[in-house]
Amino acid sequence: MLVRAAARRLAPALVRTRGNFHPQSVFQLTDPPNPRWNYGDGASAQWLDPTIPRKEFDFSSLSSRDTYKILTSAIVPRPIAFVSTLASDGVPNLAPFSYFSMVGHIPPLLSVSFSLSQKRLKHTRENIVATKEFTVNIISEAFAEAANCTAAEAPAEVDEWILSGLTMTPSTLVKPACVLESAVSLECELYFLKDLSAPDSEVVTATLAVGLIKKAHVHESVLDAEGAAIDPAKLRPLARLGGLTYTRLLEGFDIERTSWKAARPAYEKLLNGLGSKKNFPNPSSGDPE
Numbered sequence: 001m002l003v004r005a006a007a008r009r010l011a012p013a014l015v016r017t018r019g020n021f022h023p024q025s026v027f028q029l030t031d032p033p034n035p036r037w038n039y040g041d042g043a044s045a046q047w048l049d050p051t052i053p054r055k056e057f058d059f060s061s062l063s064s065r066d067t068y069k070i071l072t073s074a075i076v077p078r079p080i081a082f083v084s085t086l087a088s089d090g091v092p093n094l095a096p097f098s099y100f101s102m103v104g105h106i107p108p109l110l111s112v113s114f115s116l117s118q119k120r121l122k123h124t125r126e127n128i129v130a131t132k133e134f135t136v137n138i139i140s141e142a143f144a145e146a147a148n149c150t151a152a153e154a155p156a157e158v159d160e161w162i163l164s165g166l167t168m169t170p171s172t173l174v175k176p177a178c179v180l181e182s183a184v185s186l187e188c189e190l191y192f193l194k195d196l197s198a199p200d201s202e203v204v205t206a207t208l209a210v211g212l213i214k215k216a217h218v219h220e221s222v223l224d225a226e227g228a229a230i231d232p233a234k235l236r237p238l239a240r241l242g243g244l245t246y247t248r249l250l251e252g253f254d255i256e257r258t259s260w261k262a263a264r265p266a267y268e269k270l271l272n273g274l275g276s277k278k279n280f281p282n283p284s285s286g287d288p289e
């Protein structure tokens with residue numbers, strides 16, 4: 001009883017004023033916002049009142065706090081890399097990073113970047129510098145709180161796996177473990193690392209780490225019918241918005257990729273309407289994004 005009460009006091013504060021989480025909500029495909037859209041139509045709705053001015057944020061004079069606020073709420077939603085590393089003495093580390101993106105697929109690369117302060121090292125960065133290996137695990141709704149708690153700025157000797165209650169599962173090509181509860185885990189080798197400073201400064205304030213993805217482990221239950229891609233309805237991934245907010249993936253829509261062959265006659269018509277005639281390139285084959 002006493003232990004339970006103590007544990008309750010130690011548990012993270014829960015916000016209980018915003019309505020229930022709906023675990024039964026699932027990702028659904030809908031029609032696109034305007035299925036009747038045609039070339040040249042522009043926006044389908046007048047949703048920004050032109051009489052309201054645009055506020056300017058000039059980053060040469062904005063504080064780092066305000067820069068963080070505006071950018072992390074503007075560049076949304078951000079996927080989250082749940083990064084597992086090992087220190088050179090073998091201490092495991094686990095932490096989430098939303099400055100995260102896929103860089104490309106030939107070669108398969110991803111990027112994670114670290115905001116650095118003068119007060120405390122980012123252990124994930126230190127471990128990647130020391131060992132050149134990490135795994136990136138995708139966070140699903142079922143372990144949001146467990147993943148979030150690993151962001152505690154704890155001393156280097158702290159093993160965030162213990163704090164989270166999440167489970168290690170061995171990787172096959174790199175030493176850091178994968179997260180068993182993650183339906184998707186990526187084994188990565190450091191491709192390159194670049195320390196970054198403000199243009200007028202020598203002080204390193206961020207580090208970009210690009211990782212070569214050597215192998216993906218995907219729980220078969222989240223694969224689509226062909227088994228070649230991941231079904232978002234099954235993955236239930238989390239992403240980051242500004243502040244403390246996470247978001248879920250609940251709706252999506254498909255829009256056909258525009259082929260130049262199909263768009264060209266419409267473009268000619270639009271040009272004619274503007275009273276201009278121009279030569280433009282012949283159709284070329286596009287690469288996937």
Ligand SMILES: Cc1cc2nc3c(=O)[nH]c(=O)nc-3n(C[C@H](O)[C@H](O)[C@H](O)COP(=O)(O)O)c2cc1C
Nearest residue numbers: 095096097098099113114115122123124151152153
């Ligand atoms: C959802 C989420 C996303 C985060 N994204 C980043 C990020 O992209 N870069 C960063 O430096 N810190 C980020 N943080 C903060 C780190 O997780 C935090 O500083 C953590 O203590 C780093 O752990 P480490 O020192 O063990 O590497 C994020 C925190 C949360 C909760």
